[in-house]
Amino acid sequence: MEKLSKIGRYQFLAEPFHCDFTNHLFMGHLGNHMLNAADFHSNERGYGMNYLNTINKTWVLSRLAIEMYDMPKAYEKFYVETWVDSVMKYFTSRNFKVVNEEGHVYGYGKSIWAMIDMDTRQPTDIFAVREGLINEYIETSYECPIEKFSRVKVTGEEELLRSINTYYNDVDVNGHINSVKYIEHLLDLWDLDWYRTHFIKRFEIAYVAEAHHGDQLNFYREHREKERENDFNFKITKTTNDNAEVETCRCRVLFSSIL
Amino acid sequence: MEKLSKIGRYQFLAEPFHCDFTNHLFMGHLGNHMLNAADFHSNERGYGMNYLNTINKTWVLSRLAIEMYDMPKAYEKFYVETWVDSVMKYFTSRNFKVVNEEGHVYGYGKSIWAMIDMDTRQPTDIFAVREGLINEYIETSYECPIEKFSRVKVTGEEELLRSINTYYNDVDVNGHINSVKYIEHLLDLWDLDWYRTHFIKRFEIAYVAEAHHGDQLNFYREHREKERENDFNFKITKTTNDNAEVETCRCRVLFSSIL
Numbered sequence: 001m002e003k004l005s006k007i008g009r010y011q012f013l014a015e016p017f018h019c020d021f022t023n024h025l026f027m028g029h030l031g032n033h034m035l036n037a038a039d040f041h042s043n044e045r046g047y048g049m050n051y052l053n054t055i056n057k058t059w060v061l062s063r064l065a066i067e068m069y070d071m072p073k074a075y076e077k078f079y080v081e082t083w084v085d086s087v088m089k090y091f092t093s094r095n096f097k098v099v100n101e102e103g104h105v106y107g108y109g110k111s112i113w114a115m116i117d118m119d120t121r122q123p124t125d126i127f128a129v130r131e132g133l134i135n136e137y138i139e140t141s142y143e144c145p146i147e148k149f150s151r152v153k154v155t156g157e158e159e160l161l162r163s164i165n166t167y168y169n170d171v172d173v174n175g176h177i178n179s180v181k182y183i184e185h186l187l188d189l190w191d192l193d194w195y196r197t198h199f200i201k202r203f204e205i206a207y208v209a210e211a212h213h214g215d216q217l218n219f220y221r222e223h224r225e226k227e228r229e230n231d232f233n234f235k236i237t238k239t240t241n242d243n244a245e246v247e248t249c250r251c252r253v254l255f256s257s258i259l
Numbered sequence: 260m261e262k263l264s265k266i267g268r269y270q271f272l273a274e275p276f277h278c279d280f281t282n283h284l285f286m287g288h289l290g291n292h293m294l295n296a297a298d299f300h301s302n303e304r305g306y307g308m309n310y311l312n313t314i315n316k317t318w319v320l321s322r323l324a325i326e327m328y329d330m331p332k333a334y335e336k337f338y339v340e341t342w343v344d345s346v347m348k349y350f351t352s353r354n355f356k357v358v359n360e361e362g363h364v365y366g367y368g369k370s371i372w373a374m375i376d377m378d379t380r381q382p383t384d385i386f387a388v389r390e391g392l393i394n395e396y397i398e399t400s401y402e403c404p405i406e407k408f409s410r411v412k413v414t415g416e417e418e419l420l421r422s423i424n425t426y427y428n429d430v431d432v433n434g435h436i437n438s439v440k441y442i443e444h445l446l447d448l449w450d451l452d453w454y455r456t457h458f459i460k461r462f463e464i465a466y467v468a469e470a471h472h473g474d475q476l477n478f479y480r481e482h483r484e485k486e487r488e489n490d491f492n493f494k495i496t497k498t499t500n501d502n503a504e505v506e507t508c509r510c511r512v513l514f515s516s517i518l
Contacts, residue, residue: 023432167447175280188426192472213451
């Protein structure tokens with residue numbers, strides 16, 4: 001396999017039907033583009049899903065943080081750049097930069113991925129794959145100047161805002177609720193009036209346990225700190241067929257007010 | 260503007276996170292690609308939304324029918340070809356062909372579009388736009404060998420299967436429920452077990468009235484004919500804030516059994 005640059009760069013279009021009522025790309029679709037970029041980048045370099053599946057392993061997204069200055073508008077072309085900035089035995093850290101042809105930076109992303117064995121669902125040694133090939137692609141000097149993942153605590157004061165059912169369109173090829181669908185369902189908790197005056201400045205999600213078709217998802221919210229009215233912590237749980245309630249995700253959403 | 264060919268051809272990728280648990284592209288995402296192709300095709304030829312919005316007019320999708328032999332699988336590249344095959348004063352008919360590089364035909368689509376005035380929301384004369392420019396792009400000989408739109412009747416025997424709320428992610432740039440979201444919500448009425456043994460052979464939707472953020476959507480179903488157990492007619496209504504129930508769509512879904 002030809003040795004590629006450490007940083008991958010993939011062009012996307014803010015498709016008009018992927019934009020919200022303000023004519024800007026939905027956060028869920030941006031997250032989807034980032035996951036695509038990660039997938040293309042790792043496949044092209046020989047340690048992507050396409051190869052891993054042949055040896056019964058796969059990547060699992062563990063955390064994703066997105067911080068934006070502005071969102072691409074309908075019909076704008078933009079690039080998602082992505083690179084791996086560190087690798088440990090069981091986890092990699094992968095960054096994203098969202099930028100256009102002229103160099104305008106829309107925002108950044110950070111993610112953490114685990115490699116698991118598809119039978120046991122347990123973490124597996126990343127360096128054992130192709131003799132640690134991924135080590136040849138670590139890029140530490142390209143800047144991703146956003147905050148690290150923050151701790152998302154829930155104190156017991158969180159309030160149940162909504163419970164929803166999951167259906168056919170929520171389920172990905174692994175039979176799990178699609179990572180992006182959590183983002184969409186969570187951001188659906190606010191109405192158009194809120195989005196007229198609030199911009200999603202930062203979105204963070206930590207995946208705790210996988211949910212499946214038919215599970216009910218429950219969204220619990222509390223303010224991150226009492227005096228910060230635009231900064232929210234979330235716990236998402238699933239209620240399974242046998243009525244057990246189990247946590248699936250922790251999230252943080254920080255809005256900025258639009259003047 | 261340079262004179263382009265009558266048929267537009269746009270490449271898409273069956274993105275892995277746009278595929279269902281069987282690893283095939285979701286019907287909703289295919290519908291979205293068709294709408295994109297229509298949008299690109301008409302914009303490039305000077306009678307698209309981008310121009311129409313400057314003269315306070317827009318295209319509105321009135322009907323869409325999709326008939327498939329098979330669905331693109333994850334990572335497959337395919338083309339959506341599209342062309343206008345007839346124009347009347349208030350409506351155009353636009354066809355789609357879904358095909359890959361090797362000429363394999365996945366399926367076809369047909370659509371009807373109205374042009375409306377954005378203030379009055381009333382139909383407006385298509386031939387009055389750029390002196391009937393669209394007439395130069397009518398293609399009548401390229402084949403789209405699927406059935407015309409069928410009449411979707413409901414007899415009063417239809418059964419209410421589900422009611423859902425609509426949220427931020429359902430709403431498009433015009434403030435209406437996104438055309439593709441109806442497809443997704445409708446196809447969510449069946450579970451994974453059904454899709455393990457049934458392929459969506461034909462999907463038809465006729466848009467009757469626009470729904471808005473916060474409207475509740477109600478899905479009523481009946482068999483199209485008593486002896487055809489895989490062929491369904493639907494009526495979708497909206498329940499608005501003042502509790503009025505108004506029809507928004509009629510649909511037909513025809514499945515074929517997977518042996």
